[in-house]
Amino acid sequence: MVSLRFIKVLAIRLTVATLSIISLAVILLIHVSILVNGLRIALLNGFNLLTGTPPLPTESKPLGGVGPSLVGSLLTSGLAILISTPVSIILGFFLVEHRGSKFVGFVRAAFQSLYGLPTITISLIVYILLVIPMRTQSLLAGSISLLIVALPMELTYFENVFSNIPLTYKEAGYSIGLDRLGLLTRVVLGISKSGLASALTLTLARVMGETAPVLFTIGNALTSYPTSLFQPSSTITTLIFMLASSPFQVQFDFAWGAVLTLYLIYLFLFTASKLVRGVEL
Amino acid sequence: MYGLLTPLLGSLLVSTMAIPIVLIFSIPLVIVIVEYARGPLSRILDVIVDLTAGLPTIIFAYIGLAFLSNWLKYWVEKPLNRLLNFIPLFSCKPLTGQNIGTAALILAISTVPFTTALIREAYKMIPHSMVEALYSVGLYKEEVAYMKISMIKTAIVSAILFSTSRVLTETTIVSLLAGNQFIISSCIFTPMITIPSLIVNNFGYSTIYPLLDSVLFTSALILYAISLALNFAGLYLNKRLEVIAGG
Amino acid sequence: MKCHVEASGFRLRINNTEILRGVDFCAPKNSISVIVGPSGSGKTTFLKTINRLTELYGKVEWSGDLKLDGESIFTLNPVELRRRVGMVFQIPNPFPHLSIFDNVALPAKVNGIARGDSDVRSIVKWALEKAMLWDEVKDRLDKRPNILSGGQKQRLCIARALAMRPEVLLLDEPTANIDVVNSKKIEEALRELKNELTIIMVTHNPNQALRIGDYIAVMFEGRIVEEGPVREVALKTRNPITQSLLSGGW
Numbered sequence: 001m002v003s004l005r006f007i008k009v010l011a012i013r014l015t016v017a018t019l020s021i022i023s024l025a026v027i028l029l030i031h032v033s034i035l036v037n038g039l040r041i042a043l044l045n046g047f048n049l050l051t052g053t054p055p056l057p058t059e060s061k062p063l064g065g066v067g068p069s070l071v072g073s074l075l076t077s078g079l080a081i082l083i084s085t086p087v088s089i090i091l092g093f094f095l096v097e098h099r100g101s102k103f104v105g106f107v108r109a110a111f112q113s114l115y116g117l118p119t120i121t122i123s124l125i126v127y128i129l130l131v132i133p134m135r136t137q138s139l140l141a142g143s144i145s146l147l148i149v150a151l152p153m154e155l156t157y158f159e160n161v162f163s164n165i166p167l168t169y170k171e172a173g174y175s176i177g178l179d180r181l182g183l184l185t186r187v188v189l190g191i192s193k194s195g196l197a198s199a200l201t202l203t204l205a206r207v208m209g210e211t212a213p214v215l216f217t218i219g220n221a222l223t224s225y226p227t228s229l230f231q232p233s234s235t236i237t238t239l240i241f242m243l244a245s246s247p248f249q250v251q252f253d254f255a256w257g258a259v260l261t262l263y264l265i266y267l268f269l270f271t272a273s274k275l276v277r278g279v280e281l
Numbered sequence: 282m283y284g285l286l287t288p289l290l291g292s293l294l295v296s297t298m299a300i301p302i303v304l305i306f307s308i309p310l311v312i313v314i315v316e317y318a319r320g321p322l323s324r325i326l327d328v329i330v331d332l333t334a335g336l337p338t339i340i341f342a343y344i345g346l347a348f349l350s351n352w353l354k355y356w357v358e359k360p361l362n363r364l365l366n367f368i369p370l371f372s373c374k375p376l377t378g379q380n381i382g383t384a385a386l387i388l389a390i391s392t393v394p395f396t397t398a399l400i401r402e403a404y405k406m407i408p409h410s411m412v413e414a415l416y417s418v419g420l421y422k423e424e425v426a427y428m429k430i431s432m433i434k435t436a437i438v439s440a441i442l443f444s445t446s447r448v449l450t451e452t453t454i455v456s457l458l459a460g461n462q463f464i465i466s467s468c469i470f471t472p473m474i475t476i477p478s479l480i481v482n483n484f485g486y487s488t489i490y491p492l493l494d495s496v497l498f499t500s501a502l503i504l505y506a507i508s509l510a511l512n513f514a515g516l517y518l519n520k521r522l523e524v525i526a527g528g
Numbered sequence: 529m530k531c532h533v534e535a536s537g538f539r540l541r542i543n544n545t546e547i548l549r550g551v552d553f554c555a556p557k558n559s560i561s562v563i564v565g566p567s568g569s570g571k572t573t574f575l576k577t578i579n580r581l582t583e584l585y586g587k588v589e590w591s592g593d594l595k596l597d598g599e600s601i602f603t604l605n606p607v608e609l610r611r612r613v614g615m616v617f618q619i620p621n622p623f624p625h626l627s628i629f630d631n632v633a634l635p636a637k638v639n640g641i642a643r644g645d646s647d648v649r650s651i652v653k654w655a656l657e658k659a660m661l662w663d664e665v666k667d668r669l670d671k672r673p674n675i676l677s678g679g680q681k682q683r684l685c686i687a688r689a690l691a692m693r694p695e696v697l698l699l700d701e702p703t704a705n706i707d708v709v710n711s712k713k714i715e716e717a718l719r720e721l722k723n724e725l726t727i728i729m730v731t732h733n734p735n736q737a738l739r740i741g742d743y744i745a746v747m748f749e750g751r752i753v754e755e756g757p758v759r760e761v762a763l764k765t766r767n768p769i770t771q772s773l774l775s776g777g778w
Contacts, residue, residue, distance in 0.1 A: 172685070
């Protein structure tokens with residue numbers, strides 16, 4: 001005689017198992033299809049995938065490259081992280097050292113709200129504040145949008161890393177006559193090196209994968225390499241968006257190549273962030 | 282003429298459809314990763330989930346467009362329409378694969394890893410002594426899991442809030458997959474518009490049509506207000522959790 | 529007898545809780561002054577106030593006098609004060625991200641004690657020798673401190689404090705977590721160091737107080753209840769607190 005309880009337990013086990021298998025299968029399918037289809041386009045194009053320009057609607061095969069957009073991605077994300085990192089380090093240190101004060105609570109709340117800013121709203125704000133006065137979309141505007149995305153994220157990470165440093169090292173630092181700045185540069189940064197590096201790579205990964213913030217701000221220059229910060233450009237993400245909206249099958253198909261490129265960059269940064277965690281400390 | 286009600290309803294509709302799906306799949310995944318998978322397998326699954334959680338959403342959108350919308354249209358949506366069209370949910374004929382139903386599904390798929398990661402953190406934080414106590418009264422693993430989930434209800438609510446905020450502000454998936462028509466209908470196969478896709482699609486015209494840019498900006502601010510409220514609510518709940526757990 | 533570090537009627541409140549309730553204390557130059565007392569009596573707080581570390585943890589209100597060489601410490605620049613007063617903590621805390629050499633070199637460089645590489649190297653050697661650690665680490669100066677034992681780490685911390693050429697060395701129960709062999713080495717190092725600086729040490733071990741202390745101060749509930757040369761206090765005290773501390777340990 002099988003008890004009701006046992007049936008319940010079995011039912012739970014079955015549902016949980018089935019649902020998770022479905023989830024995992026879907027997840028796996030996603031990764032596999034990116035790799036398989038992306039590889040197809042990559043093999044067709046070889047190295048030119050990284051340097052060429054996207055195929056015209058009239059072409060018969062998806063031959064081309066993501067060159068200009070790749071450069072645009074690297075430049076905008078790089079610039080955003082370049083500015084965001086030192087600011088977040090100083091701000092994060094400041095927030096941790098002055099933990100109790102009301103002003104600090106206010107600053108932290110301000111950044112939390114920045115964190116919740118929808119990326120599409122960021123795009124609109126930067127458009128109104130920068131693109132319209134400049135009368136053009138530009139790499140600079142795109143970088144600023146990404147900067148707004150990166151700052152609250154890095155700040156949260158860094159503050160977390162800094163607050164995890166054991167008090168005793170900070171005491172030791174002060175006791176040998178370091179002032180606040182000295183403590184930051186000579187002790188705090190050194191001790192939290194790997195945590196900071198991991199946070200930085202994660203933020204970089206996130207920022208490179210963003211589409212909405214740059215959609216209106218960076219422009220639509222898919223076929224020419226950027227020559228100045230003040231000119232329009234594109235990122236891999238906007239490229240994919242454009243190709244995906246294209247009515248021409250050859251362009252739509254080519255998007256797999258761009259997807260693979262973005263995927264590999266993301267994979268690289270993700271792995272880097274995990275490795276850095278373990279090695280340096 | 283510039284009604285914002287339609288996109289607002291569209292946004293709400295797509296999230297009301299997506300979030301339950303997310304929950305249905307996230308919670309079992311958490312249970313499997315923590316309770317059933319052994320050591321290295323559990324860690325591998327964790328990495329896969331984390332990896333997929335951070336995957337750029339444009340990739341999900343593209344895959345959705347490339348596969349799902351056509352596949353879904355032929356194999357799921359059309360049959361559902363033929364067989365079950367007495368239910369208002371399935372009563373319209375899906376013309377393209379781009380409708381609110383598809384968008385909700387892809388949104389759900391892209392959000393499951395994120396929500397799984399959030400719930401997993403809370404699930405793992407249940408103190409060991411509590412777990413031991415549960416087993417010691419002679420419960421099966423499944424019953425223990427059930428109890429643990431009910432213990433972290435607040436955390437799950439907080440995860441729902443964060444995920445909803447994310448779903449509402451998600452742009453690329455809805456722009457490419459929701460269909461972009463100013464229609465509201467109870468049928469899930471209708472193309473609809475959401476606030477993010479409204480902004481994206483009409484952006485180019487904002488310099489031409491008078492007042493359009495302020496409309497778009499207002500809608501962007503509405504979105505911000507909603508997501509801010511959700512995020513702060515989620516953070517507030519997390520703070521409460523810290524106090525309860527004595528952390 | 530001049531006091532190198534002197535407190536008179538010193539009171540201290542941290543975040544509105546009164547920890548020190550009128551401390552009268554004198555540490556004469558070139559001697560080892562030992563502070564003893566039960567847990568919670570304020571010994572560590574007093575020590576950490578001498579180099580103004582307590583101000584980092586909250587709102588600090590004080591009254592009375594606390595002087596270094598006749599000057600109130602609160603009129604001195606805190607960073608300069610901390611160069612003149614070195615500190616060794618209860619649990620050894622060498623900087624994990626710096627090599628053994630750099631751990632000792634950092635205070636010397638930062639405070640401008642050493643200029644130029646050869647200057648730095650000679651100070652590091654001197655400090656490690658005084659801390660009785662040189663022979664054990666001279667071949668591994670570029671390694672991280674995590675390869676050292678607890679006792680060696682503590683001696684490294686002593687060397688780090690010495691590298692600033694301080695006038696006073698504060699030690700907060702330095703051998704509490706250290707094995708017997710290393711403790712003896714540390715006590716030997718301190719005995720020699722008192723010729724060059726003034727040492728103020730908090731200890732839990734009555735035997736240690738008797739072994740190396742010149743002066744002893746007994747702290748109880750935020751006040752010094754008895755003070756004087758170690759032999760006199762140990763042999764002639766009539767104070768019940770002192771008697772129970774010195775005989776039974778605490």
